[in-house]
Structures are given as structure tokens and as C-alpha cells.
Amino acid sequence: MSRSFTDHVYKFALHKGRSFQKLQTGHPTVHILGPQSDYLAILTLPTNLRKVVHPFLVKPPSIIKKMASYDDDSQPPRHTRKLVTVRRVTGIKKDKKRRHEFVCLDGWTVDVAPKRYHEGDFVVFFEIDSFLPKSDGRYWELVAHEKSVLDGKEGYRVKSRRVSNRICQGLVFPLNDFDEISEVWDKSIEALGEEEGRKAVMAMSFEEMLGVKKYVVEMDYDPHASLGPPPGFILQPAWERAQNIGDLFRTRGDTTYQITEKLDGWKCKDAMEKTDGRVGVCSRTQDWLENGENLFWKVALELRLPEKIQKVGGDIAIQGEIVGSTIMGNSMGFAEGEHTFLVFAIWDIAQQRYMSARQTWDICEKLEIPHTPVIGYRKLNQFASDLQDLVDKAEGKGMKGQLREGLVFKTMDGQRQFKVISNSWLVQRGE
Secondary structure (H helix, E strand, C coil): CCCCCHHHHHHHHHCCCCCCCCCCCCCCEEEEEECCCCCCCECCCCCCHCCCCHHCCCCCCCHHHHHHCCCCCCCCCCCCCCCCCECCCCCCHHHHHHEEEEEEECCEEEEEECCCCCCCEEEEEEECEEECCCCHHHHHHHHHHCCEEEEEEEEEECCCCEEEEEEEEEEEHHHHHHHHHHHHHHHHHHHCCHHHHHHHCCCCCCCHHCCCCEEECCCCCCCHEEEECCCCCCCCCCCCHHHHCCCCCHHHCCEEEEEEEEEEEEEEEEEEEECCCCCCEEEEEEEECCCCCCCHHHHHHHHHHHHHHCCCEEEEEEEEEEECCCCCCCCCCCCCCCCEEEEEEEEEEECCCEEEEEHHHHHHHHCCEECCCEEEEEHHHHHCCHHHHHHHCCCCCCCHHHHEEEEEEECCCCEEEEECCHHHHHHHHCC
8 A cells, every 4th residue: 555655744743743844755655554643653664765754754663652652741632533443342242032243342332243253353443424435345235225425425324223222333344354454454563563563553543545434414505605624723623432532431530521511513613813813713624704694604793703702812713513403403402593602612722722621611601602511520430430321421401402412521621522422312313
């Protein structure tokens, strides 16, 4: 598998917050073993490039694993959702009466064909919201059974399902069904040894390699009403699911969190930018023009957000959800024509970090900007006893009396968050 050397290295440098001048190699002949969202993994560099590559890229394999675990607690983690990963089967559950079998992968349960997998097997796991392209023949049976469309292309969307009174989330394939991932697996073990090689591959994400995308509800918009993508100096909100955080209760059990309701809406940002004092309104993918028609701007103006944001001082981005009767099928139960915006975070552009939970709440209260409903402030191990208990407590009624989407947990300094989605909500919504 040959990929662009400069693109992958540059992405890695940006992700880790290191300064790095983009290389001009002239020809992308360097083989990168696996998508580089979090880990440098293993690089195989031609001799003629070793003199021009930044030193941290040509360390021997024994050092690579240390660079891969580089972390800076003073800055919020740049989370990128990993849709396709290699996992170890941690348990097998059976429903003999209905002849169903389920594999346990960390915090996930997936229904599988009987007697196909065993505890300890390494498998390829596709998380819910993965969109598998029809063009890849390995998924033809799935597409034939239930076809979805994303960006005008046909494929299969991985959803939550209820099977034998169990909530099943995700899709599993044997590792050897994917030669490209098996190659990364073998070469990683060869370079790092069996234990460290496995760890390195299990930390990678393979959706780019397989052409898998995240399924999102497409939003119709006039391209002439957009200035383009949102500014790059504002961190895109993306919270990890609790099931994907290893040893969650062991490592974070004594951490105090602000616990809020997870809202089913559109992500929105009001930002006063650094360059010219402009106040902009952005969704996850677009920086919108104020044209009198755009719903994002309409809600922002009704709440006087452009006026209020300038009272805060400094360059900030107020991040939250736009919810209402015409959004996401009105799963929250708003009255016809009712829309609003609720804040879940404030990004300090100058400091490149989130404001604390208390700062965010105080600013919203002072300026009368709606905040997402706060459930409470608790240590994780006081709120729930384990992962299953945490998932169970995500169930409940939301701010409008409807089944809520789930809960969001944010550390008091505002820098780390994770979410727990209600299984009942997932099944009801067909997610």
C-alpha cells in the first residue's frame, strides 16, 4: 500500500502539535503502514530520504512506541473517531434457545454467526455509523440486504440492532478477510515484537484504507450561501464513546465531571475570529453567510449571539447544538417552528483550549445564553459502578420529555469529554 508521504507525515505533525515543514519529496514512494490519525506506527523510508526527514520520523522501532504514546494533558485531545479498528474478542455469549451468538469487544456487543469466533481472536470491528461502500465486494451481501446512500454512492450503513433482547452495535469480520490490514499486522509484529506490534495496530484506524466513511444525515444547502469550511483554528467538537475508552473506571473513576444531556441536533459554532473581529456562524462543515435564509444565522440572531459574544472579550468560539422542530426528525419534541441553540463548550481561540465547565456556565448565565441541561457534578465512580451501569444510566427523559439521546461527561477544566448514548434511543431512531 503506497500513500502520500507528505500528507500523512504532515497530518501526524499537526495532530501531535509539533512544528513541521511540509516536505517536497517529488514522488510519493514511501510506504505508510496504516492511517495516521493517532499513531506514527512504522515508517519504511528509502535511504535517500533519511537525510531530509525530520529526526523524530526516523527513530528506530523501539522509540516509535514512545512517540506514539505522546500526550499533553495541558491541551484538549484532538479526538478523531475511529470507525474501523482491530479488536480482541474478550468474551462469547450464547442464546441457545434462539441459536444466536454474540461476541464482546471491549464495551461493545455484536451478533455473529455461531461457532465462527472464539475468545482471544483478533477481528476487524466496524463501529456504528460506518458506511461501507458497495464498490468493495466484501460487503455485497450486506448492501443487498439493506442499502443506504451517502454522497450519491450506495453502500451499507452499520446500525444498532436488537437481537434476542440484546442491543448489538457494530459489525465484525475475521482479520484475515482484509489482506491490507493483515499486512500491517504482520509487519508491525516483525518490527516491534508480538506484544508491542499488536498494541500499535490496535491503536490505529483503518477506515481511510478501506474507503469507509462516517454516515451523517446530509444537509441541503445553497453552496453560494457558504464561505467555505469553518476556520481551522477552532477545534471541532468530537467526544469519544465510553465503550472505546479502555479502563475507564480504573483511570478516571476519581475524576469529577459535569454531566449534561446529549442533545439530538446540529453542531453549531458562533465565533469572533482573530483576524478582523468578524463574528461568524458555522456548522460542522460550513462557515455560513448571513443571507436572511440560513437557519443557523436565524437562531443566532434571535438569541442575539453576535451581540453577546463580543461582550465576553477576546477571541472565542461558542459551541453548541441547534435543536428544533425541523431538525433530526424533531426527536426532541419541539413545537412546530420552534428552534433554539444550547451551549456545551466555549473554545478560547487565543489559548487554543476549552474554557472550564464553570467558566462556560457562568458566561452563559451572565449573558442569558441557553446551556445544555446539566444533570449534575459527580465523580465517575460515584455516578456509576461500571460501564454497564453507566450505559444503563444514559437512559431517561430529555429536556422536552422525550427519550433522551444520552449523556455527556466533561472534566471540570473543560479539556476532556466523553459521551454515553442511550441504547433505547439508538434502536428507536434506527441508529
